Amino acid sequence: MARSSLTLALVQQSDQGNTAANLDDCEAAIRAASIRGCSLVLLQELHNGPYFCQTEDPSLFDMAESIPGPTTERLSSLARELELVIVGSLFERRAPGLYHNTAVVLDADGSLAGIYRKMHIPDDPGYYEKFYFTPGDLGFNPVDTAVGRLGVLICWDQWFPEAARSMALAGAQILLYPSAIGWNPDDTTEEQQRQLQAWETIQRAHAIANGLPVGACNRVGYEADPSGVTSGARFWGSSFVCGPQGEIIAQADDQSPKLLVAEVDLGRTEQVRRVWPFLRDRRIDAYGDLNQRYRD
Amino acid sequence: MARSSLTLALVQQSDQGNTAANLDDCEAAIRAASIRGCSLVLLQELHNGPYFCQTEDPSLFDMAESIPGPTTERLSSLARELELVIVGSLFERRAPGLYHNTAVVLDADGSLAGIYRKMHIPDDPGYYEKFYFTPGDLGFNPVDTAVGRLGVLICWDQWFPEAARSMALAGAQILLYPSAIGWNPDDTTEEQQRQLQAWETIQRAHAIANGLPVGACNRVGYEADPSGVTSGARFWGSSFVCGPQGEIIAQADDQSPKLLVAEVDLGRTEQVRRVWPFLRDRRIDAYGDLNQRYRD
Numbered sequence: 066m067a068r069s070s071l072t073l074a075l076v077q078q079s080d081q082g083n084t085a086a087n088l089d090d091c092e093a094a095i096r097a098a099s100i101r102g103c104s105l106v107l108l109q110e111l112h113n114g115p116y117f118c119q120t121e122d123p124s125l126f127d128m129a130e131s132i133p134g135p136t137t138e139r140l141s142s143l144a145r146e147l148e149l150v151i152v153g154s155l156f157e158r159r160a161p162g163l164y165h166n167t168a169v170v171l172d173a174d175g176s177l178a179g180i181y182r183k184m185h186i187p188d189d190p191g192y193y194e195k196f197y198f199t200p201g202d203l204g205f206n207p208v209d210t211a212v213g214r215l216g217v218l219i220c221w222d223q224w225f226p227e228a229a230r231s232m233a234l235a236g237a238q239i240l241l242y243p244s245a246i247g248w249n250p251d252d253t254t255e256e257q258q259r260q261l262q263a264w265e266t267i268q269r270a271h272a273i274a275n276g277l278p279v280g281a282c283n284r285v286g287y288e289a290d291p292s293g294v295t296s297g298a299r300f301w302g303s304s305f306v307c308g309p310q311g312e313i314i315a316q317a318d319d320q321s322p323k324l325l326v327a328e329v330d331l332g333r334t335e336q337v338r339r340v341w342p343f344l345r346d347r348r349i350d351a352y353g354d355l356n357q358r359y360r361d
Numbered sequence: 362m363a364r365s366s367l368t369l370a371l372v373q374q375s376d377q378g379n380t381a382a383n384l385d386d387c388e389a390a391i392r393a394a395s396i397r398g399c400s401l402v403l404l405q406e407l408h409n410g411p412y413f414c415q416t417e418d419p420s421l422f423d424m425a426e427s428i429p430g431p432t433t434e435r436l437s438s439l440a441r442e443l444e445l446v447i448v449g450s451l452f453e454r455r456a457p458g459l460y461h462n463t464a465v466v467l468d469a470d471g472s473l474a475g476i477y478r479k480m481h482i483p484d485d486p487g488y489y490e491k492f493y494f495t496p497g498d499l500g501f502n503p504v505d506t507a508v509g510r511l512g513v514l515i516c517w518d519q520w521f522p523e524a525a526r527s528m529a530l531a532g533a534q535i536l537l538y539p540s541a542i543g544w545n546p547d548d549t550t551e552e553q554q555r556q557l558q559a560w561e562t563i564q565r566a567h568a569i570a571n572g573l574p575v576g577a578c579n580r581v582g583y584e585a586d587p588s589g590v591t592s593g594a595r596f597w598g599s600s601f602v603c604g605p606q607g608e609i610i611a612q613a614d615d616q617s618p619k620l621l622v623a624e625v626d627l628g629r630t631e632q633v634r635r636v637w638p639f640l641r642d643r644r645i646d647a648y649g650d651l652n653q654r655y656r657d
Contacts, residue, residue, distance in 0.1 A: 084488050185642045204647050224639050226522030227568055227648050235656045254392055259606045263569045266607050270566030273559045310555045343520050346481045346653070351500050352523050355651050359640070360531045 069331040071212055073105040073241070074098035075306040077323040079286030080115045080190075084128075087149050088136065092143060098175075098273040099147040101326050103214050104173070107282045109167070109304075110154045110220050115341070116284060116300070120266070120292040121196040129158035133177055137169050145175030150210045152217055155241040156197070168217045168243060170208040179208030183219040184228060187189050190317040191249065191295050194221070205231035205284075213238040213331055216277070220244045221282065227355065229271035236329050240271055245285040247300035261301050261319070269311035276309045276338040278329040285322060310336040365627040367508055369401040370394035373600040375582030376411045380424075383409050384432065387449075388439060390417065390620050395443040397622050400469070401508050404580045405600075406450045406516050407462070407540040408428040412580060412596070413452075415491040418587040425454035429473055433465050441471025446506045448513055450539040452493070453478070462494040464513045464539060466504040466566070475504030479515040480524060487591050490517070501527035509534040509627055512573070515539045518575065519560070523651065525567035529640075533629050534569055540579040543596035557597050557615070565607035572605045572634040574625040581618060605633040 081087045091112055098106045111117070113136060117125050130136060136155055150173050153246040157167035157180075166183040170225045182201030186194045205228055207216045216237025222228045223242050232240060246264060248257045265281075272279040285302030306327035307317035317323035338344060354360060372390040377383045387408055394402045407413070408559040409432060413421050427430060432451055440447045446469050453463035453476075478497030498654040501524055503512045513535025518524045519538050528536060542560060544553045560577075581598030601612035603624035613619035616634045633638060650656060 184644050184647060187642065189636065189638070201643070205650070221642070224570060224637065225568075225643065226526065227643065227651060229524065230649070230652045233652060234650050259608050263606045264610070266562055267566045267569045270522070272561045273563045274520060310559045312555050312558070340485065341520065342485070346483065346517070347521065347523065347654070348480050348496070349652050350525065350652055351480060352652050354501070354527050354530050355523060356648050357530060358643070358645055358647050 071331055072328045073102045073279055074305045075107050075282040075325040077285050077302050077317045078109055079322055084113045084188050085126040095143050098326055105150045106336040107152045107280050109282045109284045113206040115288050116245045118194050118197055119191050119290045121193045129164050130154040132157050142173045142256040144171040148173045150212050152241055163199055168219055173211040178210045181217045185221045185225055191298055207232055207235050207237040216240045218242050223268050229275055233275035240277050240279045242281040244281055248296040250296040250299055269307050272307050272309055273311040276334050278308050280306045311332050367627055368399045368624045370399040371403050371576055371578040371600045373581050373598050373613045374405055375618055380409045391439050393620055401446045401577050403448045405578045405580045411584050412541045414490050415487050416587045417489045425452040425460050429455050434531050437466045437471040440467040444469045444585040446508050464515055469507040474506045478515045481517045481521055483517040487594055499640055503528055503531050503533040507590040512536045514538050519564050529571035536573050538574045538577040540577055543594040546592040546595055565603050568603050568605055569607040572630050574604050576602045605630050
């Protein structure tokens with residue numbers, strides 16, 4: 066089987082305080098990735114601003130923008146100039162009162178190759194996303210680009226094997242997760258480590274179950290809770306790329322911004338699936354309960 | 362939420378050369394587990410004999426037995442005498458020419474609480490299970506016992522998130538995997554380690570995705586290929602128990618038989634699911650593709 070090498074970059078950032086500074090930061094990282102030979106750049110979830118979902122504040126909907134819109138235009142120009150694919154993550158204003166958490170894929174010619182609207186929306190203390198984001202209505206459809214068919218999912222999706230599997234069954238060649246997840250500073254160190262390990266483990270498992278490489282790009286740094294109700298969030302970074310057996314290829318630390326560059330061989334998927342042919346053996350005659358909430 | 366403590370034992374064994382010796386070994390381990398306060402014992406896959414699927418030999422069907430039959434009778438007596446639950450793994454003869462890889466659950470009163478017939482059947486060099494085992498036709502139904510509702514799956518099932526999820530949706534309180542998986546001695550050390558890590562990672566991920574503890578009991582030791590075609594299998598042991606965040610509670614090594622005892626708190630599942638409420642957020646309106654082979 067032919068090697069099919071892809072050099073990708075994950076941009077692990079901390080919030081710079083305003084949209085212009087964050088986008089400048091993104092652009093600098095994308096240019097650096099280009100110089101290092103990357104043909105695909107994955108940005109973190111909601112990279113234009115702070116992780117604003119720590120409180121429920123109706124005025125924050127002003128941060129949302131249309132797609133296409135100013136950010137996709139800027140990313141599009143960069144993609145075209147540098148001839149690489151960019152996966153961004155935006156707060157989408159679709160209509161008055163209708164907003165989504167949406168990933169955008171800019172192809173190497175600058176065109177908007179496709180979008181993915183976050184399907185699984187979390188809601189727990191400090192992550193009030195059900196207030197801001199309407200659940201996605203586009204399903205699990207990978208996006209075709211110059212570097213391959215990208216299975217883009219977003220953060221909370223990472224806990225759902227169903228999402229990864231659906232992307233794999235639709236022919237995704239790599240799974241990509243823009244993410245914004247961190248520790249509650251009030252939790253014990255043991256609980257914090259269990260959470261980080263679980264986050265890494267389950268995404269590596271999506272690689273294994275589907276024989277696909279995975280890239281997870283997470284926010285880093287402390288962000289205060291504007292309402293003062295909680296102790297804020299310490300985003301744990303730890304962005305990583307793993308291969309189709311779940312083996313870690315590259316990983317950032319949990320403290321600092323990082324341009325993480327990794328090379329993956331998309332051709333290894335077929336090799337791995339020949340040895341572990343899970344797609345062959347799925348019991349599609351017996352999975353009916355997966356479409357149910359619970360069996361009572 | 363109330364603590365609900367369960368002390369379980371995993372019996373990691375190597376083949377003793379004949380059925381009588383293997384069953385004596387099982388009995389000794391079960392008695393030792395009872396003395397250590399265990400109320401649940403999980404045996405490894407096909408514990409009565411060698412892992413015979415390294416070759417395709419019609420005469421080996423003679424090893425199959427009925428359920429109930431001699432082994433369930435013996436395990437039943439032990440379960441009743443020691444007042445504990447035993448999960449065994451047998452080569453089931455259901456009818457002439459119809460055989461399954463079947464787990465049996467003996468309740469603490471000695472009754473046969475239920476069985477599970479392996480749903481996902483592997484077939485790759487050295488693991489010719491599709492020759493011996495008809496795929497299970499009982500679906501993913503946990504078994505109610507004196508110690509809780511057990512989600513029993515078998516070996517190859519471990520690679521399928523669908524199986525674990527189906528058991529969780531049916532109310533399983535713990536996932537149990539009797540297993541017989543090992544290294545091809547001809548593979549590189551790097552490949553062997555990727556495989557072992559993948560095996561551990563994906564089962565820990567089932568714990569995480571479903572907020573359930575997991576016990577995986579695997580065979581250990583070298584077994585030659587009777588046909589001489591391959592270099593045989595070195596079963597990698599490494600049996601483990603993890604909690605509902607995928608955190609390892611206890612693990613055996615990859616070299617030697619082991620009675621692995623661990624205590625799990627079944628009450629932690631509800632705590633963990635309140636913080637990570639994945640069952641709340643599953644997009645059951647959008648999982649239709651999971652019942653398809655592939656999207657062409």
